[in-house]
Amino acid sequence: MxxxxxxxxxxxxxxxxxxxxxxxxxxxxxxxxxxxxxxxxxxxxxxxxxxxxxxxxxxxxxxxxxxxxxxxxxxxxxxxxxxxxxxxxxxxxxxxPFNIIGIGMGGPTLITWGSEEQKTKLLPGLATNQEIWCQLFSEPSAGSDVAGLSTRAVRDGDEWIVSGQKVWTTLAHIARWGMLVARTDPDVPKHEGLTYFVLDMQAPGVDVRPLVQITGDAEFNEVFMEDVRIPDSMRVGPEGEGWRVAVTTLMNERVALSGAGSLSGDSVGGSAVERLLARHTGIADPRMRQRLAQVYIDGKLIRWNNQRAADRRKRGAEAGPEGSITKLMQAEYNQRLQKLAIDLEGAGGMAWEGAGLMGTGDGNPAWVSTDSDSERDIARGFLRAQANTIEGGTSNIMRNILGERVLGLPKEPDNSRDLPWKDVPRST
Ligand SMILES: Cc1cc2nc3c(=O)[nH]c(=O)nc-3n(C[C@H](O)[C@H](O)[C@H](O)COP(=O)(O)OP(=O)(O)OC[C@H]3O[C@@H](n4cnc5c(N)ncnc54)[C@H](O)[C@@H]3O)c2cc1C
Known part of the structure; x- marks a missing residue:
């Protein structure tokens, strides 16, 4: 129907x-x-x-x-x-579906910038969770300054040949497609020489190596690309306009990570405070009660800010810099919430019976199986939340964006901004 x-x-x-x-x-x-x-x-x-x-x-x-x-x-x-x-x-x-990167970021980017052929070919697999997507932006020397990235794509007739390394690539080990930003022109300033592609993660020359994180899961990976061929039909947006396309992805990432319909498995649950209350009925300690009241208030504020952003989008606007407000709030809120959850747990948050923290073992991210409120999941949630202020752009970077694009403060100095990318000093 x-x-x-x-x-x-x-x-x-x-x-x-x-x-x-x-x-x-x-x-x-x-x-x-x-x-x-x-x-x-x-x-x-x-x-x-x-x-x-x-x-x-x-x-x-x-x-x-x-x-x-x-x-x-x-x-x-x-x-x-x-x-x-x-x-x-x-x-x-x-x-x-746990295809959060694909549904939250890949789909909206394709809808804004993709060709008809790309939308028809790729959107259904995303929505049905049959084709998992990953985001190939960050590199060992380009995280916050992602526009400075080094992965090269060189045109060869109807194809592009890509070589380079990405890192922290969530879900790459099970991904069918990757959103790839690569440098196609090193002779122009860094933001101008980038192009955006959808990479077939099963193509020859793609090598994915998992990285184990503090929770014991391996959600993210290093991805090495050596002479990988991408058909030009999988280029998203015009050649050299990759930064503009990437900004669409990043804006949607902030919305996805801001709690606005977030699929993140980090939070103690949709109605976090209610679940904490149900688990620890009649908390007597006034300091804990105060912290509970605070997370309740913070959760409401985030919801209302998300509502404001959704209303803006309803008037036809794309996801904009206001997503940085709730991305910043949600990351720091979730860390406070998880800290409270583990403090309320007491000794049970440090040691428990049964399985350790290791992931699901089936290649799926552990959040797929974290419906429960077990001590193990609460400990895991606390550890996983440490990444919230880094992933999707650090809180420092969110504050920079808010300063510049929402408050209108002067841009932070960047000596490399107008230099041809090839002339920017970098370690090799
Ligand atoms: C769990 C997790 C999942 C991730 N998944 C993905 C993914 O799927 N795909 C992907 O492409 N990336 C992913 N990332 C990478 C993430 O986007 C980067 O880690 C992040 O952008 C920071 O980059 P960096 O690690 O290189 O740190 P750096 O950029 O080296 O920053 C180091 C420190 O310097 C500060 N800093 C840097 N520049 C500035 C500045 N201009 N002003 C103020 N402070 C500054 C930062 O805030 C930080 O504290 C993931 C990261 C994590 C933790």
């Missing part, structure tokens, strides 16, 4: 979403949630075939409701309409 009526009310959209869920989810799922029967719901959730569900969900359009319907992976809803759908999906604890 598709959402066809061009101007449906929020109520009608909600009703239509519930009707679809009733048909698509296992019998009694909706009833279990309506009856607040967590045990019944948990049993149904455990029996659900996640891969099969993601395919059905993606094909229905409900997984990516704002994407254009004509590519077979969306409902063409406005952000405000989609909010009604998403609220229903959240309420009924609908499992979401």
């Amino acid at each position: 598709a959402v066809d009526a061009p101007e449906m009310t929020g109520e009608a959209l909600r009703a239509q979403t519930i009707e679809w869920l009733r048909e698509a989810l296992p019998a009694d799922w909706i009833e279990a949630i309506d009856a607040d029967d967590n045990a019944a719901w948990s049993k149904l959730r455990a029996g659900l075939d996640y891969g099969e569900w993601c395919t059905r969900f993606g094909n229905s359009g409900y997984a990516t409701p704002t994407w254009p319907k004509e590519y077979g992976a969306g409902l063409s809803l406005s952000p405000v309409e989609a909010k009604h759908v998403n609220e229903v999906l959240n309420h009924y604890k609908v499992p979401r």
Whole structure:
């Protein structure tokens, strides 16, 4: 079933979403949630075939409701309409695809900059979770200053030949496609000589090596590319305009990481404070009560700021620098929240019975399996949250963006900005 009526009310959209869920989810799922029967719901959730569900969900359009319907992976809803759908999906604890980089960043970038052929070919696989995407931006010498990157792409007829190294590439070990920014002209200033591609991660010459992080998971990787061939049909946007395309990806990344419908497995749950309260009923310590009240307030502020940004997008604007406000707030908020969760846990947050911290072992990121509130997951959440103020741009960089692009302060000095990239001093 598709959402066809061009101007449906929020109520009608909600009703239509519930009707679809009733048909698509296992019998009694909706009833279990309506009856607040967590045990019944948990049993149904455990029996659900996640891969099969993601395919059905993606094909229905409900997984990516704002994407254009004509590519077979969306409902063409406005952000405000989609909010009604998403609220229903959240309420009924609908499992979401973990393709967060692809859905949160790759899809919106393709929708803005991609060719018709690219959208038709790539959007459905993204929405159904069948084709996982990764983001090949950061390099060992280009993280915050990503425009200074060195990976080279040289044109050879209808193809490009790419060589270089990326790092911290989340999900690259299971990704089918990668959003790649490479240098195509070293003779012009750094922002002007970049081009954006979609890289086939299975192409000859791509070598992915996992990196183990503090949680014991290996969510991210080093990616080496040696004479990898990319057809020109997989170039996204014009040659030399890669920075503008990358900014679209980065703006959407900040939205995805800001808690606005974030799929991140870092937070203690959608209604974090309620879950903490349920776990630690009747907290007597006034300092803990104060911290709980603070995270409750902070969570509300982030939600309202996200709402403001969504309203701006509703008026037709692309994701803009205001995403940096909530990216910054969400990263620091989640670290406070996770610290509180582990402090409330006491000794149980440091040592527990059963499995250690190591990931799921099936190549999927550990957040896929972190529905529970076990001590292990709380410890893991605390450790994972340390990355929040680095990934997707550090908090320092978010403050720079806010200073310059929201408050209108002077740009920070950058001596290399106007030099041809090849003349910028760098360590080799
Ligand atoms: C969990 C995780 C997942 C990631 N996933 C991906 C991914 O999938 N794809 C990808 O491309 N990248 C990914 N990254 C990389 C991430 O984007 C970079 O780590 C981040 O942009 C910082 O770059 P850097 O590590 O090179 O640090 P640097 O840029 O070297 O920064 C070091 C320190 O200097 C500060 N600093 C640097 N420049 C400035 C400045 N101009 N003003 C003020 N302070 C400054 C920084 O804030 C930081 O404290 C991931 C990182 C993490 C932690």
